[in-house]
Amino acid sequence: HRNMIMVGFLLLGLLLPAVLIYVLDLLNNTIRTREDVEKKTSVPVLTELAHNVHDGIIIDHRPNASSNSELFRLLRTKLQFALDYPKEKVILVTSTMSGEGKTFVSINLSLMLSLADKKVLLMGMDLRKPQMAKHFDIPFQEGITSYLSGQLDNYKSLLYTPKEYPNIDILPAGSIPPNPNELILKNRLDQLVEDANKEYDYIVIDTAPVGGVSDTFLIDRLADISLYVCRAEYTDIRNMEFVNRIQKEQNLRKMYLIVNDVDLDSNLYSYRRKYGYGYGYGYGYGYGPKKRKKKRGEVIE
Numbered sequence: 001h002r003n004m005i006m007v008g009f010l011l012l013g014l015l016l017p018a019v020l021i022y023v024l025d026l027l028n029n030t031i032r033t034r035e036d037v038e039k040k041t042s043v044p045v046l047t048e049l050a051h052n053v054h055d056g057i058i059i060d061h062r063p064n065a066s067s068n069s070e071l072f073r074l075l076r077t078k079l080q081f082a083l084d085y086p087k088e089k090v091i092l093v094t095s096t097m098s099g100e101g102k103t104f105v106s107i108n109l110s111l112m113l114s115l116a117d118k119k120v121l122l123m124g125m126d127l128r129k130p131q132m133a134k135h136f137d138i139p140f141q142e143g144i145t146s147y148l149s150g151q152l153d154n155y156k157s158l159l160y161t162p163k164e165y166p167n168i169d170i171l172p173a174g175s176i177p178p179n180p181n182e183l184i185l186k187n188r189l190d191q192l193v194e195d196a197n198k199e200y201d202y203i204v205i206d207t208a209p210v211g212g213v214s215d216t217f218l219i220d221r222l223a224d225i226s227l228y229v230c231r232a233e234y235t236d237i238r239n240m241e242f243v244n245r246i247q248k249e250q251n252l253r254k255m256y257l258i259v260n261d262v263d264l265d266s267n268l269y270s271y272r273r274k275y276g277y278g279y280g281y282g283y284g285y286g287y288g289p290k291k292r293k294k295k296r297g298e299v300i301e
Contacts, residue, residue: 092219
């Protein structure tokens, strides 16, 4: 009897963790991998990005400096196939909700494009929650809202060029307006993008999340491609239904998904097989509610 009891406890000890993992898996409604996304939508995934364990939104873009520096190079390469360049050069970046990493993608994609000797304009068009000025420590307060509202006639006076990245100009959002929809609809925005098309190789537009407001759908009239960011262990898998509806109604043109904040450590073998090498650590980013993760650092604004 004593042996049977010990065997029973041994089996219980082996089964409990498996049952617990199974139950937690059933309760988890967030996406985890690229495969989770691809099961729920036909919108193509352009690339994955890894988790960010460092402070700050701008990653180290030197060759082989990090897994994400290589993944952004991969994204830059894939964009060359997705865009009919130079006829198409306006890239819209959005997400369903705050915290999925659209500004992270906008900034680092722009920097990566500029490092390829391309002249890049990065526009902060999330007028309800401006982020660009903060991330680049832009000293002045005015931005594109001053131009769109008619307070300034020359948008070039609002441009900021980081010393470390001379090929990129940043046009921050400026003050939060009471009427972002109306400003976005103004012909001044169309004229700005038309003029910028003549001077820049690429225009990257960081827009508001589409889950709560219609601003981004209005800006879509100016875009050639839409990069839609979702985030592993953050984005609800049911949001893919919203993505499918956007695609069906054609609210965003030439739509591609980017899966941000993927845990490459737990998928090391598959990534080695896919890309030919493995990553020991990774980067990702999303602004929004701060959350702590045991091994994956802390989300920052």
